[in-house]
Amino acid sequence: MQYDVVIVGASFSGLTLAHHLPKDLKVLIVDAKPEAGSTVESTGLITSKTRTEFSSFIPIDTYITNPISAIAVIAPGLEDMFVSTVHEPWIYQTDTKALVKALADRLPSNITLKTKTVFLGVDNADRPTQARIRSQGAEEEVVDLKFLVGADGGHSKVAQSVKGLSKNTKFLFGYEQVFFGDVLRGPKPEETIFHYWFGEFSLGYGGWLSPTIADGKKAFRIGLAKMMKDRGDAKQLTETFVKQLVDRGDIRIDGDITKPGYVFGSHIPIGGTRSRITRNNVLLIGDAAGFCGAFAADGIKGSVISGKEAAVLIPQYLRGKIDALQKLPARMNTHGGIMSYYRRQLLYRWIWGVMQRNRTFRAMWNIIAAEHATFLDQFCDSKDKHRSLAWTVLKWRHTGRLIRYAAYWICDFGKLK
Ligand SMILES: Cc1cc2nc3c(=O)[nH]c(=O)nc-3n(C[C@H](O)[C@H](O)[C@H](O)COP(=O)(O)OP(=O)(O)OC[C@H]3O[C@@H](n4cnc5c(N)ncnc54)[C@H](O)[C@@H]3O)c2cc1C
Structure with missing residues (x-):
């Protein structure tokens, strides 16, 4: 079988990509699960911006509970x-299962979806021309491909199979x-x-x-x-x-x-976006590329945006523009500064990761509780707009609480009593 694009993973990122690739491309999408949406490993909370991203290709409100x-x-x-x-x-x-199932059920006719099918590896770790797959109860088979996409989650087998791609480590x-x-x-x-x-x-x-x-x-x-x-x-x-x-x-x-x-x-x-997400005719998207908030652990937005933008760049690559894929992070960042958001999230993750004792969490909670009237308003800004969460709490009126929190945080950092 010969395909223009083979996508590994039929979840948020892989299915979004499949919806957006040009209809003249022959596309195969494989997933190990019994059916797309039979299980979905996500709470499934989406922000207003993510809802808008979905609404351009699926009646998302049907799947909001x-x-x-x-x-x-x-x-x-x-x-x-x-x-x-x-x-x-x-x-x-x-409703995560219904949403992923709907994304799969509504795929355009140029897409073949094979579930119960595991991606095993590639023929050439530098520039694959074939993928090895095995469907449940069947022999291993090979499919010819021009382009391979790893939309296969945090422990991406595609990232492991192709030379020079970064893997998630945290x-x-x-x-x-x-x-x-x-x-x-x-x-x-x-x-x-x-x-x-x-x-x-x-x-x-x-x-x-x-x-x-x-x-x-x-x-x-x-x-x-x-x-x-x-x-x-x-x-x-x-x-x-x-x-x-x-x-x-x-x-x-x-x-x-x-x-x-x-x-x-x-x-x-939670290690942040990966530095090498593309090599020759291979691209990682979604969790496979580390497009997930290191602190908030929110990855659905990055999956949808990377799927949409990859669908623009892959055809350019196939037409001979070999540096097209390098533009993915910059193009993603035009969606409300998502790459800058991921960078800020790494800082919050580090601060939170140092905290060890109840008293430190309590001291931080005390600061935010004092801001509760407007906290969510400001927090929404930081999640969907360009604002830093730090400005929610760094205010003169919290000086005493901030000093207390900083003292406890430093003790945790230095492993002091
Ligand atoms: C407990 C939990 C709660 C979360 N809650 C939220 C939330 O509320 N909001 C939010 O935005 N994010 C949340 N996330 C993160 C979010 O779920 C992920 O960022 C998102 O699912 C990533 O989508 P993806 O398509 O890149 O990968 P995944 O959803 O991980 O899908 C990868 C797909 O690839 C398939 N696959 C993997 N390896 C192979 C293989 N070798 N062969 C064939 N198929 C393969 C898998 O079966 C799977 O279907 C949560 C995550 C967890 C674990």
């Missing part, structure tokens, strides 16, 4: 909480359970994303609770992300977290607490 107009931030100990709201939704909870491990039931905390729980600053309970990222609708019933997603070295604790910590929220009356689960409707764990690349 909850527009979110508030954030609740809970301090270590789970007791203290502040809520910050905005008038318009700032993020949206999507990850968080995210673990999530989905339950039917109600969220009972806060003024408007169905429009609120809850973010838990666990501190010592679970270092790395914290926890989240996001209301959703699953199979037409009220449900919620609850999870946490941890540093990779501690990933073995993720399941047990999540179970403890769920039980604590049930005991506190923050959530009510329909059915058995030990039997969530859906569970997954996966890696989130």
